[in-house]
Amino acid sequence: MTSRDESQTFDRRTLLRGAGLAAAMALPIAALADASAAARAMTPDELLQNGAATPDELFRNGEFAEAARGYRRRLHDDPEDAHAAARLGYIALLSNRFGPAETFLSRAVDLDPGDVASRRRLAECFVRQDRHARAVPLLRQTGDQRDAAFARLTGTPWRIEGAAGTRVPFHTLDPVPSVEAALNGGPGRKFLLDTYGTLDLSAEAAEEAGLRALATVPGGVADNKPVTIYLGVLDSLRIGRIEIRDLPVQWIDMRRPPLPDGSQPAGVIGTTVFYHFLTTMDYADRALVLRRRTEAQRRRFQARARRSGASVLPLWLAGDHYPCTLGAVQDSGPRMVTLDMGGIGHGLDTTAEIAERLGIAVDRDHPLPGNGPTLYPITAERISLGRASGRDVRGHAAEKVFPGFPGPGQSAQFGFDLLANITHEFFKPYAITFDYGGMDFYVAGG
Known part of the structure; x- marks a missing residue:
C-alpha cells in the first residue's frame, strides 16, 4: 500500500522519489519541551504514575511502552475508551505485533466507526502480512481516493x-x-x-x-x-x-x-x-x-552481527515505508528519528527550530537553491545511531515544516515527534540492516 501523504512539493528529494502523492496537511512540529529538573529525573513510568505525563504525552515523545501501559489502564477503567484502544493498536502496528494491532484497532473502529485513521491502520496491518483480501473492504470504507484505488488491485501479492x-x-x-x-x-x-x-x-x-x-x-x-x-x-x-x-x-x-x-x-x-x-x-x-x-536466516545474521560488534537498535515502521529508530544529534540523547537513504549530498534533515535548540548554527545567509520551501545549510558536530557516529555531518534545516519534509515534517501525520532524519552521507562508512521480523535495526562497520 503506497503512502497517501507524501509531498506535493517537487524538490530534488521528491524528484528522486518520484512519488508526488496527495499530501496531508502537516502541522508545525511540537517544540522540544523543556522539563523541570525533577521531571527529568523521573523515569517515564514514574512520570505516568505521578501524573506528570499523560499517555498521550509519552506517545508523542516516542515512549511507546510506557504510553501503552497508561492506555491499558484507561481501557481497563473505561472499556469504551476508543482513543485508548486506537493508540494501543497503533503502538502494536508500529512494532509489527499484528495480533494486538488487529485486536485493538478493530475495537477502536467498532467503538468509533468514524475513526478513519484506525480503519486505515487496520488495513495496513493486513497489508503488511500480505493479506490483501482482508485489507480491501477496509480501504473501500475510508473515503480516500488512493485507498479505493489500491483496493482495486487483485491477486496474491509479493x-x-x-x-x-x-x-x-x-x-x-x-x-x-x-x-x-x-x-x-x-x-x-x-x-x-x-x-x-x-x-x-x-x-x-x-x-x-x-x-x-x-x-x-x-x-x-x-x-x-x-x-x-x-x-x-x-x-x-x-x-x-x-x-x-x-x-x-x-x-x-x-x-x-x-x-x-x-x-x-x-x-x-x-x-x-x-x-x-x-x-x-x-x-x-x-x-x-x-x-x-x-x-534460520535471522539467527545466522544475528550471530554474525554479534561477532562484528554491530549496534542493535529498535525499529518501528510508520505508514508503509517510513522506518524509524532512536538516534542522537549533538547532546540530545536518543530520540525518535527516521532513516532515509535518499538525501542527496547530506546526512541530516531537521528544522531550524530544532537545530538551534541543539546548538547547531543555521546558515540563513545562504539558503539552498530550489523551488520549494526554504532550506538552510547546517553542520552537526555529532550524530549517532547506537555506537555508530558521524562527525561534522552536513545537513538541511527547514525554516518551517512542510508536507513531505523528511523526519520532523512527518511528526504531525505520525502523531509522535521526530528529532531528525538520518540520511545518505551518514551511512557511507557502515552496513545497515533492517529486520522487519524482529523489528531491529543494525549498524555495523565504521
Whole structure:
C-alpha cells in the first residue's frame, strides 16, 4: 500500500522519489519541551504514575511502552475508551505485533466507526502480512481516493521465488545507491534505492514492461502542471537471484535526476520491497543484500552481527515505508528519528527550530537553491545511531515544516515527534540492516 501523504512539493528529494502523492496537511512540529529538573529525573513510568505525563504525552515523545501501559489502564477503567484502544493498536502496528494491532484497532473502529485513521491502520496491518483480501473492504470504507484505488488491485501479492538470498553490487553510490534489476523478464535496468520510497517506476520503464494502469489518482503539481499517479501490478521484479511476483507498483510521467553516466534510472526500489526481506544496504562494501525472512536466516545474521560488534537498535515502521529508530544529534540523547537513504549530498534533515535548540548554527545567509520551501545549510558536530557516529555531518534545516519534509515534517501525520532524519552521507562508512521480523535495526562497520 503506497503512502497517501507524501509531498506535493517537487524538490530534488521528491524528484528522486518520484512519488508526488496527495499530501496531508502537516502541522508545525511540537517544540522540544523543556522539563523541570525533577521531571527529568523521573523515569517515564514514574512520570505516568505521578501524573506528570499523560499517555498521550509519552506517545508523542516516542515512549511507546510506557504510553501503552497508561492506555491499558484507561481501557481497563473505561472499556469504551476508543482513543485508548486506537493508540494501543497503533503502538502494536508500529512494532509489527499484528495480533494486538488487529485486536485493538478493530475495537477502536467498532467503538468509533468514524475513526478513519484506525480503519486505515487496520488495513495496513493486513497489508503488511500480505493479506490483501482482508485489507480491501477496509480501504473501500475510508473515503480516500488512493485507498479505493489500491483496493482495486487483485491477486496474491509479493510471491518470492528463487534463491534464499542474493547480494547485488551497487552500480552507483552517489547521488544515492543504485542497483540493477529486471522488470517482467526484460533486460537489467538501473534502479535507485531509497528507504523513504515504495516501488516506483519511470513512465518509460512502465511502458516497456507492458504495465496497464488499474487506477489513477492525482499527485500534486510539478512545474506548474498537475501530476497523475498510475497504479498497477508488476508481474515480476528480479533482483540478483531473487524474483518477486505480483507487486503493487506506481509510475508517474516525470524525470528523475540522472545517474552519473547521464542515463535515467528506471525507478526507485524502496521499503515496500525491502520490508519483505532481511535487507542489508552495505554502503562500505557497496552492495545490496536480500535474505528471505526465515528464522534460520535471522539467527545466522544475528550471530554474525554479534561477532562484528554491530549496534542493535529498535525499529518501528510508520505508514508503509517510513522506518524509524532512536538516534542522537549533538547532546540530545536518543530520540525518535527516521532513516532515509535518499538525501542527496547530506546526512541530516531537521528544522531550524530544532537545530538551534541543539546548538547547531543555521546558515540563513545562504539558503539552498530550489523551488520549494526554504532550506538552510547546517553542520552537526555529532550524530549517532547506537555506537555508530558521524562527525561534522552536513545537513538541511527547514525554516518551517512542510508536507513531505523528511523526519520532523512527518511528526504531525505520525502523531509522535521526530528529532531528525538520518540520511545518505551518514551511512557511507557502515552496513545497515533492517529486520522487519524482529523489528531491529543494525549498524555495523565504521
